[in-house]
Amino acid sequence: MYIHRRIATELLRLIDQFPVVGIIGPRQVGKTTLARHLMENMNKECIYLDLELPEDQSKLYEPQLYLEQHSEKCIILDEIQQIPELFPVIRGLVDKHRVAGRYIVLGSASPALLRQSSETLAGRIVYKELAPFNLVEIAENYDMTQHWFRGGFPEAFLAMNEEFLRTWTRNFIQTYLERDLPVFGLTVNPILMRKMWTMMAHFHGGIWNASSFSKSLGITVPTVNRYIEFLEAAFIVNRLQPFHLNLKKRLVKSPKIYLRDTGILHYLAGITSFENLQGNVLLGNSWEGYAIEQIKQVLPGEIEAYYYRTHNGTESDLVLARGNIALACIEIKYTASPKPSKGFQIAIEDLKTPANFIITPKSETYPVASNIVVCNLADFLTSHLDAIMRM
Structure with a gap:
């Protein structure tokens, strides 16, 4: 069953622009899967090429000749990081015949690829990130x-049993460390990076301390920071930055670190079932990272997420x-009676936020104070967040 992705409508609009x-x-x-869904809903003929397949790669032996033959069609180039030299060819063809919806390029997270394509196709390309399934996409049926x-990776989320889930997650991590990192431009020992990922799992939700990781891994602080920046650009890690105002308070100024996908988090932490998670010390931080x-x-792009903490x-x-205007303070708690x-409460006073929430897994919506509302995560995403965005 196809699960509708929330960015599909926006992508169709961008393809027309x-x-x-x-x-x-x-x-x-x-x-x-999303690209094939878009093909069914576009008003022009499409050609799909998977650049990991030798058969499709051979069609682009003379890329300019092939692409010019199909100038009135939308060409979908999947795994374009396999042939990065296509970017200048696409630029030239777009400049000769600039119409909307000529190319859709799909790329696995590669910071070097993004830099190269952004420089080559500046003013001609717009990017959208496809994240794993969001709760609003699956809440009605799951x-x-x-x-x-x-977690939200489709094969893991829809796995027929826990054994397949563990096998898929193990293979995803192994493939990423042994195959994808070198392709993406990061030369690092896979065993060292696996150790770093495992450390991040147990550090999930903590204040980033590069020195601690440096000592444990036996590498320099600049190297640790370079790795974490790469993993953030590759959509594996979220660095939640602190919110700063000109307050006369001693603020914590280092980011908090989260593994973005909780399925990967739980696998690396050795948590084998939801019941097992309930008794694990990572429970609260896992819920916090999931909600964030x-x-x-x-x-939307104009609203940024931060955390706020003083010493x-x-x-x-x-x-x-x-x-620099704080709109909402949110406390995330795994409890039935928050x-x-x-x-x-002091943070709310400091930041003078007009909307404030305590988010739990399953609470009904009700005010717990004159300026604080308790609600569950699904209700916050589908109802309360819209009100914040209109402020």
């Missing part, structure tokens, strides 16, 4: 706990802001 549309994201996130525990990722995925314990797990902490 730009000569080249790029869909980026990690491997096996569903880019090919249970949230399945999504939280398994679901919210960040659906935020005396004042904290908001998530701050939504437009520019109460606002003193630190959260």
Whole structure:
């Protein structure tokens, strides 16, 4: 069964406006499935080429000749990082015949690829990230706990049993470390990177401390920071930055680190079932990271996500802001009877946010204080977030 992706409508609009549309994201996130869905809903004939297949690669032996033959069609180039030299060819053909919807390029997350294509196709291409399934995409037909525990990669989320889930996740991590990282331009020992990923799983939701990782891994602090920046650009890690105002308070100024997909998090942490997660010390941080990722995925471009913390314990797990104006403070709790902490209430006073929430897995919506509302994550995503975006 095809699960509708929330960015599909926007992608169709962009295809009608730009000569080249790029869909980026990690491997096996569903880019090919989405592209085939778009083909069925476009008003022009499409040609799909998988650049990992020798048969399709051979069609582009003389790329300019082949692409010019199909100048009135939309050419979909999947795994374009396999032939990066196509970018200047596409630029030349677009400049000769600039019409919307000429090319859709699909690329697994590669920072070098994105830089190269952005420079070559500047002004001609627009990018959209396809993230793993978001809760709003699956909530109608699936249970949230399945999504939280398994993560949002389609094959993992829809796995027929736990054995297949573990096999898929193990192979995804192994392929990424041994095959994808070198292709993406990061030369690193796979064993070292696997150790770093495992450390990040146990550090999930913590304040980033490069020195600690440097000592444990036996590499320099600049190298650790380079690896984490690469993993963030490759959509594996989320660095949640602190929110700063000119307050006379000692603020924590280092980012918090989360693995973006909780299925990968749980596998690396050795958590083999949802029941096992309930008794694990990572439970609260896993829920926090899951909620933050679901919210960040659906935020419009003008609203950024941060956290807020002072050295005396004042904290908001998530701050939504437009520019330097904080719109909402959010506390994320895994509990059935949430109460606002003193630190959260002080954070609200500091930032003077007009909307404030405590998000739990299954609570009904109700005010817990004059300026704080309790709600579950699904209700926040589908109802309350729209009100914040209109502020």
